[in-house]
Amino acid sequence: MKYLIDSADIKAIEHISEFYPIAGVTTNPSLVAKEKTEFLPLIKRIREIIGEDADLHIQATAKTAEGIVNDARLLKNAVGGSFFVKIPINEEGLKAASILKTEGIGVTMTAIFTSQQALIAARAGADFVAPYVNRLDNINADGVGTVAEIVSLFEMYDIDCKVLAASFKNVKQIADVALSGAQTATIAPELFKLAITHPMTDNAIDGFDRDWRSVYGDNDIGSLLF
Ligand code: E4P
Numbered sequence: 001m002k003y004l005i006d007s008a009d010i011k012a013i014e015h016i017s018e019f020y021p022i023a024g025v026t027t028n029p030s031l032v033a034k035e036k037t038e039f040l041p042l043i044k045r046i047r048e049i050i051g052e053d054a055d056l057h058i059q060a061t062a063k064t065a066e067g068i069v070n071d072a073r074l075l076k077n078a079v080g081g082s083f084f085v086k087i088p089i090n091e092e093g094l095k096a097a098s099i100l101k102t103e104g105i106g107v108t109m110t111a112i113f114t115s116q117q118a119l120i121a122a123r124a125g126a127d128f129v130a131p132y133v134n135r136l137d138n139i140n141a142d143g144v145g146t147v148a149e150i151v152s153l154f155e156m157y158d159i160d161c162k163v164l165a166a167s168f169k170n171v172k173q174i175a176d177v178a179l180s181g182a183q184t185a186t187i188a189p190e191l192f193k194l195a196i197t198h199p200m201t202d203n204a205i206d207g208f209d210r211d212w213r214s215v216y217g218d219n220d221i222g223s224l225l226f
Pocket of ligand 1: 166
């Protein structure tokens, strides 16, 4: 499973991109609005940070198929590189996805809550579908189970559409979608640190440091090799 950053916070994207193996960034209108800043410089800066080869998923805000297609063309032109327009699933969104498919513009169908939505989105030409794991868990549904169903359906019918699992509130959900076979997951910046943190790891690192210092003091390896 590849990891993307689910954020429009420039500082957070800079930090996560510097330290973690990132395949791209996803945003949505709520995440962008939270930044309270000019839209075009924001998305251009995100592209600059992650580079042309990383996937950038930005959501259209138009409501009609024609409007969504227009948003997608303009967004792709603005950010270049590997770009996917996020489109919430509904009739207009499906129509837009089919049109964009013929133009070679990448599509991520988002706000997916059922496997049938995902299958229909894939048939319409979506490159990714984004099921919302935590929002399903919040209503006593099964977020990870839904992701697993979608993965199975795509395998069963040999469909070339990837799962971009989204909406996480804890590392257990991320670990479970990885095991379910989701190809990608988009994660809020604060969850990256949690995903790599373990008290036994800290303990092991402290032990190595203590043992080394007991013999070599403050000398690091670099200072002992010449
Ligand atoms: C990604 O496509 C979604 O917009 C996002 O992950 C939703 O996350 P939330 O449920 O934390 O808002």
